[in-house]
Amino acid sequence: MIKIILPALFPSWRFFSGIGPSPRIYYALLHIESDEPTQWLEFRPKPKVLSVKEQVLRLFHNPQWNETLYINTCAERLFEGYAEMRAREIMHRLLAAVARKEILVGEKDNYLVYRIGAVMREEEHVYEQITFTSSPALLKGFC
C-alpha cells in the first residue's frame, strides 16, 4: 500500500532521465489455440499525419492515446520481469478493442495472442527485439 501511495505524495520528477527500450504491441488472430501465428499486426499504429483539427480535439479528449500510454507502461513493467497483472491488463484491453470492433476478426478466428517488441538503440543501430509473447485468449464473447 505504501509503495503505491507514497510516490504520489512525494513524487520524483525525473522525466525522460534515460531513454530505455520502447515497447510496441503486436497481435495475431488464430483459428485454433495451438496454431502458430502467421501474421502479426501492430496495435494502434501511428497515423502518418494528424490534422490541426484532430490535434486541437486531442488536447481536450484523447482517451485512446492515454490508454495506449498505459498499455505501454504495462509493457515496460514486463521488460523488467514477468508481472501477471500487467500481462493480463494488456490482453484485457486488446479484447476490449475486439469487442468494439477496433480489431476486426474473421469468422474462423477464435483466439487472440499478442507479443511485445522492444525498440532500442545501440550506438547508431536501432533494432527491435521481441521480449514477450502472451498465451492465446479465447475470443468467444468479445466479437
Next chain:
Amino acid sequence: MLLEQAVRVSEIILAFAFVLQSLEYLRGLQPEKSIAAIRLLLSLLLLVGIQPVWVELGLLLSSVFYLFRFQGPYNGGSDAMGILVLFSLFLSHLASTHFWQEIALGYLAFQLTFSYFQSGYIKVINVEWRNGRALQDVFSITAYPVSDKIRLWGKSTRLMCIMSWVVILFELAFPFSLLNQITFLIALVIAGIFHFANAWLFGLNRFFWIWPAGFPILFWFQSRVIFPFV
C-alpha cells in the same frame, strides 16, 4: 494573490482537468468507468465550489482507488501532480490554523517548482541530453510522437540539440523566475508553451491541464514567501 483566491482558482482549473479526465475514462473499461461517473459529478461540484472539503475527500479516495486499480499511476506524472494538487488543497481546507494552511500550500508550491528543476537537473548531468541525442531518441525510438511526420523531427540533430538546451535552461531557471514578478510571468507563459508542445507532439494532454492547476498557488507563494525577502 490572497491565499483564499489562489485556492479557489486552483480548484476551478483542477476541477476542469478532472472533468476532462473523467470523460476519457468514461470511454474506457469497467470498473474505472463507474468511478469516472462519480468523479465527473464531484469535479462539477468542485468547479462551482460546493462543499470543497467533502468533494475533495471523495476525489482523493477515488484517486487512491485508481492507484490500486492500475498498480500505480495511469498516466505517470500527470496523475501524480493531480493527486498532489488535490491533496494540498484538501489539507488547506482541513488545516486548523492559517499557519498549517500555508504549510500545505507551500508544499505544493515547492513540489511544482521542484518538478521543473529536478527534471532539468537530471537532463543537464546527462551527456546524451546535452548533445541532443536523448531527445533524438524520444522522437525516433519511443512510442510518444503522435504521428510519423512528427517522428521525422528526430532526424534533425541540430534541431534536437537546440530543443534540448531550450528545455534544460527553462527547467533549471524556473525556480529563479519567482524572484521577480515579470520573470515569473514570462516563466509561466513559457511553461504553458512547453506543456502545449508536449501535448501537441507527444499527446500528453493531461499534463497540459494539470500543471497549470498549481500555478495560482505559485502566485500566492511568490507574494507570501519570496517577496518579503527580496
